[in-house]
Amino acid sequence: MLTETHGVAHVLLGNLTWAALPFVRAWRDPNVSEIIGTGAGAVVILGAIAMFALVTWLGKWRYLWTEWFTSLDHKKIGIMYVVLAGVMLARALVEAVLIRTQQAVAINAPGYVEPGHFAQLFTTHGSIMVFFMAMPFLTGLINYVVPLQIGARDMAFPYMNSVGFWLTAAGAALMMVSLAVGEFSTGGWSGYPPYTELAFSGGVGPDYWIWAISLSSLGSMTVGINVACTIFKMRAPGMNFMRLPLFCWTSLCTSILMIFAMPPLTAVTLLLAGDRYLGMHFFTDDGGGNMMNYVNMFWLFGHPEVYILILPAFGVYSEVISAFSSKELYGYTSLVLATMAIAVLSFTVWLHHFFTMGQGADVNAVFGIATMTIGIPTGVKIYDWIFTMFRGEVRFTPSMLFSIAFLVTFTLGGFTGIILATPPLDYAVHDSLFLVAHFHNMLIPGTLYGMVAGYMFWFPKAFGFRLNERWGRIAVACWVPGFFLAFFPLYLLGLAGMARRTQAVFDPAFRPWLYAALLGALLMISGLVTLFVQLYVSIRDRAANRVPVGDPWDARGLEWSVAAPPPEWNFATIPHVGDRDAFYWRKRNKGAYRAADHYRDIVLPKNSACGVVLGVASGLCCFGLIWHIWWMALLFGLLAVATIIVRPFMRDVTRVIPAVEVEAVDRAWLAQAHAARPVPREEEQSSLNQGLAEGFPELVAKRA
Amino acid sequence: MTPDPVAPALRHAGLNLRHASREEAEQVESDVFGFWVFLMSDAVVFATLFALFGTSLEATAGAPDLRAVVKLGPAFIETMLLLTSSFTFGMASIEFSRVHRLTRRHQRLAVRWLLVTWVLGTAFLGMEVNDFVTMAHNGATADRSFFLSAFTVLVGTHGLHVLTGVIWLPLMLLQLAGLGLDRPLKVNLIRLSLFWHFLDIVWIAIFSVVYLQGALR
Helix, strand or coil: CCCCCCHHHHHHHCCCCHHHCHHHHHHHCCCHHHHHHHHHHHHHHHHHHHHHHHHHHHCCHHHHHHHHHCCCCHHHHHHHHHHHHHHHHHHHHHHHHHHHHHHHHCECCCCCCCHHHHHHHHHHHHHHHHHHHHHHHHHHHHHHHHHHHHCCCCCCCHHHHHHHHHHHHHHHHHHHHHHHCCCCCCCCCCCCCCCCCCCCCCCCHHHHHHHHHHHHHHHHHHHHHHHHHHHHHCCCCCCCHHHCCHHHHHHHHHHHHHHHHHHHHHHHHHHHHHHHHHCCCCCCCCCCCCHHHHHHHHHHHHHHHHHHHHHHHHHHHHHHHHHHCCCCCCCHHHHHHHHHHHHHHHHHCHHHHHCCCCCCHHHHHHHHHHHHHHHHHHHHHHHHHHHHHCCCCCCCCHHHHHHHHHHHHHHHHHHHHHHHHCHHHHHHHCCEHHHHHHHHHHHHHHHHHHHHHHHHHHHHHHHCECCCHHHHHHHHHHHHHHHHHHHHHHHHHHHCCCECCCCCECCHHHHHHHHHHHHHHHHHHHHHHHHHHHHHHHHHCHHHHECCCCCCCCCCCHHHHCCCCCCCCCCCCCCCCCCCCHHHHHHHCCCCCCCCCCCCCEEEECCCCHHHHHHHHHHHHHHHHHCCCHHHHHHHHHHHHHHHHHHHHCCCCEEEECHHHHHHHHHHHHHHHHHCCCECHHHCCCCCCCCCECCCHHHHHHHC | CCCCCCCCCCCCCCCCCCCCCHHHHHHHHHHHHHHHHHHHHHHHHHHHHHHHHHHHCCCCCCCCCHHHHCCHHHHHHHHHHHHHHHHHHHHHHHHHHCCECCECHHHHHHHHHHHHHHHHHHHHHHHHHHHHHHHHHCCCCCCCCHHHHHHHHHHHHHHHHHHHHHHHHHHHHHHHHHHCCCHHHHHHHHHHHHHHHHHHHHHHHHHHHHHHHHHHC
16 A cells, blocks of 8 residues: 655655545546545545635634633533534444445445455444544533532643643544545554554554544543542532532543543553554564453453443433433432442453453353443442432433433343353354444443433533424434434344454345344434534524523533523632532522622633644644654654643733622623523423523412 | 641642642642542553563563563662652752741752752663663664563653653753742642652562562573
């Protein structure tokens, strides 16, 4: 694939040649596979140009730079994370449809993408969905919600928050660039050597994978430290651990998992880089290398990662189900214990990802039993959520519908997990579509539904208007049946022996099931389109759906006790917490929406360009490393180091919001709250909802 | 002066922060705690590298093995250098905590202790580089076997950390000269001292697991 360059060109451009561009490849060898690659590259380039032109035309560069890119406000960084996740979700879902289409048409036929291209598709699909869709999405929600829920003004380390985001964004940018310049890895999202070593994958593909993942992994480590520190140290007075909202608990456990699980990933990707760049022998076939070390280290990260992805969604479900069942969460203590138990157990099961790779039966048995043990705390949670709904006043908002779909779908996926946790059964179905069906069955309801539910739940808080519920329900109607149609046939195909990651299929009996799966994939991508339509419709009709008072769902946590969108400083005065579901009880005891006795100056972090510079420099440094453009790697590597060095010299990093301004904003919002008409629960999905919930259900009855 | 009774006890901070206000104390507490968490995360990196080293001992592929690459003499001197540098950093921290607005004496002493620490750290690095150059002369380079890769990366990662400290320390002195001993600098000095002592602990593990094992094999 690569041709050697020489002389000046080599010094300037490293291994970068014309053949790196898919357009040139398609020109030289026009076939459907290359043309699809070209199309994808063109979408990236035209998309970037169009975005650039649009922002310039609207004259919004200054606005983006000062209000968003350089902001250290946890709310804005959280929103940027979610936007990044949305963009990457769109790309990876298109790739999923291409994968399904290829398998559906390549039955005793070549299909339309070549094996190498197909391998890139499943590699990028997996890598993006895990590292650049799910991780940014959950990080974004945590970033936005946790400080508001614990009564804090920001995260513990606002600057590191920005750095973490821009490192992740740089990794995502490398993923996008790989479409237009060069190629991506064909080694799957887990990148197992020795296949990803130079001896078998000589191109730049694995290098793109290594550096994109390393950036994301470093970013996630900063997120872990930041979130854990925020929850440990920044809680409002009275907010002791057993009064934390459950989303904070799951965020805390996720961040602890990040702190312990990200280092093995960073280490293992950099060691693989050592093999590829410096000729080391960690995982090579020769020189005594041992790929099992990679596999163990990767899954030492990889299994906790599963819970990093799932726990925040569990937190969202706890919040959503409690709010929309109009009930206190059932079994709060058991949910906390179950969350902690899952977090601890997640470090004891990594070996079940490779039962068939040479351990003895005893070792497999231990890890199989440990794996099944995780089913117990998870089962506890499922019952807790069911009992929360029991005899509650359940409102079927789109968030709630996603939560209910999760309960059913996730439980079914859990059963197939028990099958896979049994080593003898795993021997029969490992590396088949059964496995693919299983982990999608866990991660789509267990992460994606949760993230979407959280996005719909907290959107009115972040932007001050509700998302259109009708389009939300249409999205549920696409995603949920789409999921069943796309993945349940894969269980059958896996049991029938169809291997995963296969570019061509030779058994015509598989055809109907593959068609069903393709239909399901199309339904799911329609689900994504409806989410975008919902966003568009909601922005268009925002005037009618404003909820400025900030509590549209008669919900319970402190995040609902402030305006929507919240002021930059979150809380005019730091609240004192006397109970679990603090805001709910304050509302009921007529203690909410009161002005403070006196207001004080608030110190907030100033904007900083250092995070952006660090992210861009790291991304360009990695691009230089990928293409062996050493001057570029060195230059931008030094720029990154210089940024890290210069920032601590800056002393003028905070600004003060005067008390009068805080008071003015707070009193204006309180006036709005007192003027607003309370909305009964059954009307909250209508324009009557101004974000002020009506009192007790008895009062509702009296009014009727 | 007695500490503010409502302020949380500064459990980690030492650098003359005893009389901090409540907000300041909370902020410092949180800032330093974050660094402890980072060190914990960093310790996991070293743990994985130790595990790799453990599995690599027999994988020498005909290249020099542990017994051949380990020189106990220089390693012992390096250990002494690093342990002494930890002691001198501790002395610097004590002097910093006694800094008083009326006299510059303690600050001057603290700076001197830090300079000694820097010299010791740099000497350690110099000896370590010399070790690797000697190894290379004897044909023991990282690209020859899994064992040599694991050895180089384990010892080298620690070395890179020490290099970070050796770059970090003069930057702190520069801030001290230019900006004075303000709160952000105090916090960063606490972090640097934690980092320095952490590297000492990691080195003790490296000395025991790598060098002593090599000498006893």
